[in-house]
Amino acid sequence: MAYLIYALRRALQAVPVILMIMVGAFLLLKLAPGDTVDALVGDMGGADAQFIARLRAEYGLDQPVWVQLWRYLAKMAQFDFGWSYVYEQPVATVLLDRLGTTLMLMCASLFFAFTIGILLGAIAARRAYSATDNVISTLGLIFYATPSFFLSLMMIVIFSVKLGWLPVGGIRTIAAFHTGWDHVLDVARHLVMPTAALSLIYLAFYLRLMRASVLEVAELDYVRTARAKGAGETRLMVHHIMRNALLPVVTLLGLQFSTLLGGSVVVETIFSLPGLGQLAYQSVIQRDMNTLMGIIFLSSVVVIVVNFLTDLLYARLDSRIELA
Amino acid sequence: MSEAPILEIEDLRVALPEGSDRPLALDGLSLTVNRGEILCLVGESGSGKSLAAGAVMRLLPEPSVRMTDGRIRLEGQDLATLSEREIRQLRGNRMAMIFQEPMTALNPQKTVGWQIDEVLRLHTSLGRKARAARTLEMLEQVHIPDPRSAMNAYPHQVSGGQRQRVMIAMALAMDPRLIIADEPTTALDVTTQLQILRLIRELQESHGSGVLFITHDFGVVAEIADRVAVLRRGELVEQGTADEILNRPQHPYTRALIAAVPDLTPPAPRSFDGAPTVLKAEGMRKTFRARGGIFGGRRKAVVAVDQVSFDLRRGETLGIVGESGSGKTTVARCITRLLDADGGRVTLDGRDILSASGGDLRAMRADIQMVFQDPMASLNPRKRVVDLIAQGPIVHGTPPRAAREQARELLRLVELSPAAADRYPHEFSGGQRQRIGIARALALEPKVIVADEPVSALDVSVQAQVLRLLADLRKRLELSLLFVTHDLRVAAQLCDRVAVMEKGRVVETGVTAELFANPQHAYTRKLLASVPGRDWTPPQIREDAA
Numbered sequence: 120m121a122y123l124i125y126a127l128r129r130a131l132q133a134v135p136v137i138l139m140i141m142v143g144a145f146l147l148l149k150l151a152p153g154d155t156v157d158a159l160v161g162d163m164g165g166a167d168a169q170f171i172a173r174l175r176a177e178y179g180l181d182q183p184v185w186v187q188l189w190r191y192l193a194k195m196a197q198f199d200f201g202w203s204y205v206y207e208q209p210v211a212t213v214l215l216d217r218l219g220t221t222l223m224l225m226c227a228s229l230f231f232a233f234t235i236g237i238l239l240g241a242i243a244a245r246r247a248y249s250a251t252d253n254v255i256s257t258l259g260l261i262f263y264a265t266p267s268f269f270l271s272l273m274m275i276v277i278f279s280v281k282l283g284w285l286p287v288g289g290i291r292t293i294a295a296f297h298t299g300w301d302h303v304l305d306v307a308r309h310l311v312m313p314t315a316a317l318s319l320i321y322l323a324f325y326l327r328l329m330r331a332s333v334l335e336v337a338e339l340d341y342v343r344t345a346r347a348k349g350a351g352e353t354r355l356m357v358h359h360i361m362r363n364a365l366l367p368v369v370t371l372l373g374l375q376f377s378t379l380l381g382g383s384v385v386v387e388t389i390f391s392l393p394g395l396g397q398l399a400y401q402s403v404i405q406r407d408m409n410t411l412m413g414i415i416f417l418s419s420v421v422v423i424v425v426n427f428l429t430d431l432l433y434a435r436l437d438s439r440i441e442l443a
Numbered sequence: 444m445s446e447a448p449i450l451e452i453e454d455l456r457v458a459l460p461e462g463s464d465r466p467l468a469l470d471g472l473s474l475t476v477n478r479g480e481i482l483c484l485v486g487e488s489g490s491g492k493s494l495a496a497g498a499v500m501r502l503l504p505e506p507s508v509r510m511t512d513g514r515i516r517l518e519g520q521d522l523a524t525l526s527e528r529e530i531r532q533l534r535g536n537r538m539a540m541i542f543q544e545p546m547t548a549l550n551p552q553k554t555v556g557w558q559i560d561e562v563l564r565l566h567t568s569l570g571r572k573a574r575a576a577r578t579l580e581m582l583e584q585v586h587i588p589d590p591r592s593a594m595n596a597y598p599h600q601v602s603g604g605q606r607q608r609v610m611i612a613m614a615l616a617m618d619p620r621l622i623i624a625d626e627p628t629t630a631l632d633v634t635t636q637l638q639i640l641r642l643i644r645e646l647q648e649s650h651g652s653g654v655l656f657i658t659h660d661f662g663v664v665a666e667i668a669d670r671v672a673v674l675r676r677g678e679l680v681e682q683g684t685a686d687e688i689l690n691r692p693q694h695p696y697t698r699a700l701i702a703a704v705p706d707l708t709p710p711a712p713r714s715f716d717g718a719p720t721v722l723k724a725e726g727m728r729k730t731f732r733a734r735g736g737i738f739g740g741r742r743k744a745v746v747a748v749d750q751v752s753f754d755l756r757r758g759e760t761l762g763i764v765g766e767s768g769s770g771k772t773t774v775a776r777c778i779t780r781l782l783d784a785d786g787g788r789v790t791l792d793g794r795d796i797l798s799a800s801g802g803d804l805r806a807m808r809a810d811i812q813m814v815f816q817d818p819m820a821s822l823n824p825r826k827r828v829v830d831l832i833a834q835g836p837i838v839h840g841t842p843p844r845a846a847r848e849q850a851r852e853l854l855r856l857v858e859l860s861p862a863a864a865d866r867y868p869h870e871f872s873g874g875q876r877q878r879i880g881i882a883r884a885l886a887l888e889p890k891v892i893v894a895d896e897p898v899s900a901l902d903v904s905v906q907a908q909v910l911r912l913l914a915d916l917r918k919r920l921e922l923s924l925l926f927v928t929h930d931l932r933v934a935a936q937l938c939d940r941v942a943v944m945e946k947g948r949v950v951e952t953g954v955t956a957e958l959f960a961n962p963q964h965a966y967t968r969k970l971l972a973s974v975p976g977r978d979w980t981p982p983q984i985r986e987d988a989a
Contacts, residue, residue, distance in 0.1 A: 362552050
């Protein structure tokens with residue numbers, strides 16, 4: 120019950136946040152020169168001024184910005200995100216088609232980065248300043264310093280072109296028409312390289328943070344108390360250090376989900392995955408205002424939901440925190 | 444008796460890492476703790492007393508700090524020869540430790556019951572039910588109210604005193620032969636401290652264990668010790684029964700330490716008839732409200748200061764005493780306008796300070812200055828001492844050159860060498876830093892100085908010096924002092940009048956000597972009865988004899 124009230128209040132708090140994001144994004148996009156009609160006409164190879172003016176009137180683009188904004192928000196309140204003139208489909212349909220791929224990519228990357236990151240970080244901290252630590256920390260530094268586009272291209276060269284182990288891009292082998300487990304396996308194979316490319320830099324984040332956090336917690340009084348009780352090293356690690364050391368890492372997890380979305384633009388474009396990131400990129404190029412706004416809306420909702428989940432997780436991990 | 448003593452330390456040497464202030468933290472320490480005995484190991488900070496405990500438990504931060512020589516025997520068994528596994532079986536089992544900070548010594552993510560249970564899980568083969576029963580029994584033994592619900596509580600849900608009881612329950616769960624208590628009551632309020640000291644005494648008697656009790660406080664020593672060992676910079680200077688050390692100390696260092704302990708009996712009161720009132724507070728109030736947004740949840744507001752009134756005359760020192768959470772620091776902060784009070788009136792020389800704003804307030808700040816508790820945290824580490832002191836006057840319009848000149852003068856006044864002016868705060872000891880803090884407060888030639896626990900973080904000998912300096916300055920400069928402290932011994936020696944605070948209210952105000960001799964309010968009586976070693980009067984030792 121308490122959780123329900125808490126969730127409800129968080130949902131209410133999210134409304135003004137999303138509203139502000141949408142208004143801000145709308146105005147920013149209007150500031151940029153050119154609109155959908157320019158892009159459409161450009162694609163057609165030019166048209167006469169009268170036709171352009173009629174198109175503008177038809178799309179409502181001749182109205183003042185405030186009127187356009189009001190109309191958009193009024194429709195958004197009814198969860199109507201408009202029509203994509205590029206894809207000739209409702210924006211909602213376009214988005215939902217692609218949401219799955221992006222969520223899959225993001226969750227897989229984050230999960231991989233988080234688990235491997237904290238594991239390596241903890242190991243490095245427990246063997247601080249040893250050879251193991253040096254290897255792990257150097258590896259972290261390399262991951263940290265490598266841009267994801269470079270990593271993506273290198274992986275394609277090695278694993279797809281030279282070795283031929285993994286597909287170059289796309290989300291499935293189109294001509295194969297796999298079903299059931301074959302399909303799942305096929306999608307998974309397509310996601311291996313994008314996930315790796317997207318997650319390695321985050322893995323480095325978590326690794327470094329976890330290493331520092333474990334080193335810090337290991338020096339704390341209650342760990343000394345546990346030692347004085349006669350607890351062995353494994354016990355110290357499992358019961359006294361890990362859970363306390365995880366707290367700052369979980370905070371970062373929530374914060375980074377949103378930057379991950381930004382990173383997926385590059386990765387999805389390189390691996391030609393039909394996801395939101397790639398869609399966002401194309402929508403910008405084609406001035407597909409409605410789709411772009413839809414993507415912004417969807418991403419803010421996803422980020423808010425993830426932050427809510429992180430807070431729940433945090434409260435679960437830290438007994439001192441009460442949700443209020 | 445042929446039985447071996449519980450703990451024997453012979454010629455213990457502990458090396459510090461290179462570049463420390465001395466090569467050996469402990470140099471040839473020899474101690475014995477017998478059955479059913481409490482040995483107090485006394486020393487100032489940096490004397491190596493905690494490292495002695497670490498060496499016994501084999502919990503030294505190796506390899507930088509390590510035992511290089513000597514022998515430690517627990518009931519005749521040499522601890523140095525044991526493997527890591529064997530020593531783990533002893534820890535928490537036959538020897539246990541109680542730490543200083545109950546706030547941080549318990550794992551915040553595990554329940555109290557779990558943490559006591561862990562000891563039993565490590566050292567016994569008892570089943571879950573038997574362990575739970577034993578945990579409950581231990582919590583009852585340390586007199587925790589409602590032990591059943593305490594078992595399921597997290598450490599942050601119980602008070603500091605209760606947490607220390609949990610620590611003790613944990614230490615005693617396996618009925619250890621040796622208990623090492625490292626300043627177990629330093630972080631606690633006096634009333635709680637007395638309860639914990641009594642508890643340790645009571646349990647030690649019923650369990651017959653030996654206790655190595657580490658402390659810096661001679662009041663606590665007088666309260667609990669059977670025998671006393673005094674440590675100075677890693678060397679044992681004197682050892683003997685509590686009576687011998689406390690009342691007839693031989694070594695000059697012990698004598699100096701004991702001479703520095705403030706007497707609980709106040710000196711004869713000074714007269715302030717006819718002196719004008721400098722600071723007057725009437726009906727001051729401050730409530731801390733929990734903040735929350737539009738959709739935020741509500742939390743309970745805390746009334747920190749409730750209808751507090753007092754006055755302070757020129758040259759007088761008014762002590763505000765009370766336990767933590769009584770609101771004494773909030774009073775100090777409201778008066779100096781570091782916090783805004785919710786209501787009431789405070790006048791400084793007839794001018795209202797609570798309602799002053801802008802330029803008026805800035806001008807008034809020159810007349811009321813503050814000395815803080817933690818001299819390290821309250822001095823900007825990136826500024827030279829001379830700039831720290833001169834900053835105030837420069838802000839108030841003194842030409843920088845003159846202000847710096849005056850700052851050097853002030854350093855002489857607080858008995859620091861003028862050469863100190865060009866150094867940074869971290870290059871000084873705690874006592875010296877507090878002198879800088881005082882010089883900084885004096886720089887604006889204030890009428891009133893508000894001192895918030897200015898000597899609480901200092902060793903007793905340094906504390907005595909700083910108190911003497913304050914007493915000397917207030918006489919020379921006709922300063923009025925509002926002195927916030929939890930230490931009744933310090934209040935007895937320095938304050939002309941005392942206001943006792945409890946839960947935000949002043950429950951009693953009076954001339955120190957009268958109030959200490961004849962406390963009216965029940966809370967004042969309780970506070971006075973809780974001062975450790977209140978029955979022990981530090982012997983008057985003539986300096987020339989030492």
